[in-house]
Amino acid sequence: MSNLLSIAKSGLAAAQAGVATTGHNIANEKTPGYSRQLVIQSSLGGQNLTGGGYIGNGTNVDSVKRIFNDFLAAQVVAAQSSTSQLDTYYAQMNKVNNMLADSSVGLAPVIQSFFKGIQDLVNNPGGASSRQAMLSGAEALVSRFQSMDGQLSSMRAGVNNEITGAVTNINAYAKQIAQLNDAIAKAQNGSGQPPNDLLDQRDLLVAELAKQTKVSIVQQAGDYNVFIGNGQPLVVGNSNYDLVTVTSPTDPGRLEVGYVSNGTTYTIPESSLTGGNLGGLFEYRSQSLDPIQNALGRIALGLAATFNAQHKLGQDQNGNLGGDFFSLASPAVTGSTKNTGNAQIGASISNVDALTTSDYRLSYDGTNYKVTRLSDNASMYSGATFPAGTIDGVDFSVTSGTMASGDEFLIRPTVNGASGLNVLIKDVKEIAAATPIRTGAPTTNTGTGAISAGNITSAFDGSAVTTPVTLTYDSAANTLTGFPAGMPVTVTTNGVPTTFPAGTPVTYTAGSVISFGGAEIKISGAPANGDKFTISANTNGDGDNRNMLALGELQTKNVLQGGTASYNSAYSQLVSLVGNKTRELQTNSASEGALLKQMQTAQQSESGVNLDEEATNLLRYQQAYQASGKVMQAVSDMFDVLISLGR
Known part of the structure; x- marks a missing residue:
């Protein structure tokens, strides 16, 4: 009889554990990270009490198992x-x-x-x-x-x-x-x-x-x-x-x-x-x-440099050559706080067209200096002497001290290009709208020769037209004479330059560019013998807009990035680059998010709580508990029979 009671008792305990575990699962169905649990039972075995076979001793709750897949969990984490x-x-x-x-x-x-x-x-x-x-x-x-x-x-x-x-x-x-x-x-x-x-x-x-x-x-x-x-x-x-x-x-x-x-x-x-x-x-x-901030800085530096270059080819209302219109920020150079040497490194921009959007690291290992472009980790220089040449439009220098082994410096050529951009011209009279030289031809010329309005190059210092220059055409020799004494003359025809020594007659070729002392002119047509052409300083340039016209043309000219982009197109390229990258990330993010959801679904299908399944388990354990209770009641009735027989 006692064996029957222990069997019923073990069944009640197992069913109770099942109901408790199922209830725990249901209660934590929405709990983040919860894995459903399952009661693990085992038979207590049996005894050969009657000699006719083994009779079992009930059940035992071995453990409450967590349904968890390590492989799926690792995939979800990744x-x-x-x-x-x-x-x-x-x-x-x-x-x-x-x-x-x-x-x-x-x-x-x-x-x-x-x-x-x-x-x-x-x-x-x-x-x-x-x-x-x-x-x-x-x-x-x-x-x-x-x-x-x-x-x-x-x-x-x-x-x-x-x-x-x-x-x-x-x-x-x-x-x-x-x-x-x-x-x-x-x-x-x-x-x-x-x-x-x-x-x-x-x-x-x-x-x-x-x-x-x-x-x-x-x-x-x-x-x-x-x-x-x-x-x-x-x-x-x-x-x-x-x-x-x-x-x-x-x-x-x-x-x-x-x-x-x-x-x-x-x-x-x-x-x-x-x-x-x-x-x-x-x-x-x-x-x-x-790279984006560097690219913006590169546009600012390119705009400032090209605009300044053209502005300096003009003349302001004071009669002076134009100066820098915009300021150009210098590269940012910072030494490592771990440096042991006392070197001070400088950097300057010598060619804005060659600038990249990368930063650079200058290091010294005790034997060799090395310059690394950080955007692609490309080695731009390695040698026993300090880099002396231009690297991607930037020149490096040691302003003082010496580098020790292990020292390094970070050079950011364009990072301050936008923040350091300023307008240097404050007086409206200093805007160089005119061109410093004027040209002309007497009405007495009998040929069809015509001279261009003229312009200057960066080599112009005014000495070429300190005294007005009068060129005379010699039809017999097909030459021009009258250029300033002591100045060589360069004639460029179809991109091919020919230099004539100072004081020698210059062969005339219609439409060629004639330059001397930084002044440039073109004479076209067929001048007659003795025809004259004059080049002089622009002493009254208030109404002259030639340099301003040249400045206006910069808006559409490809003057940035090695002559491949204008101001607007360089910025448009930056906007396009950012937009394309954003769309790429949006697509990849959505794709990876969908993959994560699939992984989580697979994990939850195994480890998550299914309320329908738990309801079924609850009913099953409830029925098991009731059945074990019936066994207990049957044993009680059997005891009552035995007691009644003893009376």
């Missing part, structure tokens, strides 16, 4: 890390795209307005109001460059803030995982049974950690050992290691991530911290934000 990286990159990139694509805050409208002011000045070169309007347009253009650069700098500061937040989250998750490792180990050692809910909490924390950075999990004796980057341990057993934000040794405005071990902080390379929010921030900053 997909979560990739999705978070793309989502972060896309969100950041979309901010830049919205800024550049907004016609109300972009460059295109102010460039158009600036050159409209130039065209107005072409029509009224001597008018003070037109000159002031042109200066105002220039100031608006400069302000827009500075505003856009300021927004990009704000985004850079925002990245620093988000990196700090990501590091804080990573440290918090690592600490909690280590604590759970300890709690799980104690629970298992005490009962020998897996603490399912603690295991779920730990796996949920790992998934949350993967949203911040890519992680590798190594299981050891029930613990999760978590590694990041190039294998740096974040959690080992019940111990966790902290990450910290550190300032870049070569860029005070740039935060990096450091790893603390035994009280020493080691900087983790950005390239090794892939995946998650942190990986997305680093990739966005290095692959997009830096």
Whole structure:
């Protein structure tokens, strides 16, 4: 009889455990990270009590098993890390795209307005109001460059803030995982049974950690050992290691991530911290934000340099040659805080056409100097002597001191191009709308020869026309004479230059460019013998708009990026590049998100709570409990029969 009671009792206990577990599943159906649980039973075996066979002893609840697939969980963690990286990159990139694509805050409208002011000045070169309007347009253009650069700098500061937040989250998750490792180990050692809910909490924390950075999990004796980057341990057993934000040794405005071990902080390379929010921030900053800000700076530098070059070929209302109209920002050079030498490095831009959107690292290993282009890690120079030539339009110099072994410098040629752009001309009279030389031909000429209006090159210093020059054509020799004494003359025909020594007659070729002392003219047609042509200083250039016409032509000329882009097209290329990258990230982010959802669905199909299934289990366990109760009642009735027989 007692055996029958123990069998019924074990059935009641098993059914009760099943009802409790099913109820626990139902209650946690919406709990993040929860894995459904299942009661594992086993038979208690039997005894040969009658000699006629074995009679069982009931059931035993061996364990409550967590339905969890390690392989699917690892796939979800990996997909979560990739999705978070793309989502972060896309969100950041979309901010830049919205800024550049907004016609109300972009460059295109102010460039158009600036050159409209130039065209107005072409029509009224001597008018003070037109000159002031042109200066105002220039100031608006400069302000827009500075505003856009300021927004990009704000985004850079925002990245620093988000990196700090990501590091804080990573440290918090690592600490909690280590604590759970300890709690799980104690629970298992005490009962020998897996603490399912603690295991779920730990796996949920790992998934949350993967949203911040890519992680590798190594299981050891029930613990999760978590590694990041190039294998740096974040959690080992019940111990966790902290990450910290550190300032870049070569860029005070740039935060990096450091790893603390035994009280020493080691900087983790950005390239090794892939995946998650942190990986997305680093990739966005290095692959997009830096090149975009550099590209904007390159446009500003190119505009300033080409506009200045043409403006200096003109003459202002004071009779002086034009000066620089815009300021050009110098490259930013910062030495590493770890440098032990005392060298001061300088950099200057010698060719804006050759500039790239990359930054450069200059290093010295004690034997060789090396210049590396950071955008593609290309070695631009390596040698025992300091780089003396021009590298991508930039010249390097040692202004003082010497570099020690291990010293390095970061050179950013164009980063300050937009922020450092300013209008240098403040007086409207200093706008060089005219050309410094005038040409003419007497009405007494009898041939059809005609002389161009003339222009100058950067070699012009005024000496060529200090005294008016009168050229005379000799039809017998087909030559021109009368050029300034002591000045050679260069005649360029179909792009081929021919230089005539000073004082020698110059062979006449119709339509060729004739240059001397920085002055350039063209004589076309068929001059007659003795025909004369004059070149003199422009002593009254108030109504002269020739240089302003040349400045206006810069709007549509391909004067940037090696003669392949105009001001507007260079900016359009930048906008297009950002837009295409944003769309690419949007597509990849959506695709990776769909993959993550598939992985999560597959995991939930195995580990998630199905209410229909749990309702069926609840009914089954309820019926089992009732049946075990019936067994108990039957045993009670049997006892009553035995007692009644004893009376």
